Amino acid sequence: MILRGKFISFEGVEGVGKSTQIARFKAFLEARGHTVAFVREPGGTELGEDVRKILKFADYGDRMSAEAEALLFSAARAQLVREKLLPALAGGACVLADRFTDSSVAYQGAGRGLGEKKIAAMNEFATGGLVPDFTVLLDLDPEIGFARTRSRAGESADGKADRMETFPRDFYERVRAAYLRLAEANPQRFFVVDAALSPDEVFEKICAEYVRRFA
Numbered sequence: 001m002i003l004r005g006k007f008i009s010f011e012g013v014e015g016v017g018k019s020t021q022i023a024r025f026k027a028f029l030e031a032r033g034h035t036v037a038f039v040r041e042p043g044g045t046e047l048g049e050d051v052r053k054i055l056k057f058a059d060y061g062d063r064m065s066a067e068a069e070a071l072l073f074s075a076a077r078a079q080l081v082r083e084k085l086l087p088a089l090a091g092g093a094c095v096l097a098d099r100f101t102d103s104s105v106a107y108q109g110a111g112r113g114l115g116e117k118k119i120a121a122m123n124e125f126a127t128g129g130l131v132p133d134f135t136v137l138l139d140l141d142p143e144i145g146f147a148r149t150r151s152r153a154g155e156s157a158d159g160k161a162d163r164m165e166t167f168p169r170d171f172y173e174r175v176r177a178a179y180l181r182l183a184e185a186n187p188q189r190f191f192v193v194d195a196a197l198s199p200d201e202v203f204e205k206i207c208a209e210y211v212r213r214f215a
């Protein structure tokens with residue numbers, strides 16, 4: 001029997017546990033017989049990883065316009081869709097995405113104030129209309145998320161601060177609120193989990209919901 005793959009994205013502000021849960025959920029899907037591909041945003045392709053470095057660590061980062069930032073994320077995503085996502089899904093694999101289009105709506109649309117509708121339209125162009133089958137939103141007070149990431153080693157090899165992690169609290173409150181609006185507007189796609197629960201409890205909820213919807 002050929003198992004039909006699903007496209008599943010994980011969303012939420014920094015430190016909510018996306019990476020933690022994706023690793024566990026990948027093993028869960030593989031144990032159920034799926035081939036699982038993993039992609040992260042921005043990145044996942046050679047072009048995307050270069051864009052990721054610009055977005056996170058460029059020396060001119062403090063002068064980057066919000067519009068340029070949004071378009072860079074979109075360029076990385078457009079490449080990811082054509083080079084990785086569509087081929088993997090066509091081959092029957094499940095794809096787990098560490099962030100996708102909802103991140104742009106929440107961060108650039110609401111956080112940076114570019115407008116959620118405008119960013120949604122840009123996403124549509126970048127992805128050719130590809131939408132996840134299932135989106136797990138890990139919802140958490142951003143302050144708690146940041147406390148978690150501070151106790152984790154940074155990803156920059158040369159020790160430079162990560163530009164995306166230097167925004168003030170009100171920015172993250174806007175991002176969190178936008179995520180929750182997206183979830184409310186798209187209940188057939190979203191599953192919101194209280195990310196303040198333990199990693200085991202969060203994982204159990206995600207698996208139970210996946211089984212309820214798709215198994």
Ligand SMILES: Nc1ncnc2c1ncn2[C@@H]1O[C@H](COP(=O)(O)OP(=O)(O)OP(=O)(O)O)[C@@H](O)[C@H]1O
Pocket residue numbers: 012013014015016017018019020021148149151152195196197198199200202
């Ligand atoms: N449910 C949880 N309760 C407490 N701590 C957690 C929980 N989930 C993950 N953590 C811890 O919080 C930190 C951040 O988790 P993780 O890296 O998975 O988050 P993330 O959403 O991927 O963050 P980022 O957006 O920065 O990539 C890690 O040290 C992880 O071990």
Ligand SMILES: [Mg+2]
Pocket residue numbers: 018019020098
């Ligand atoms: Mg992560």
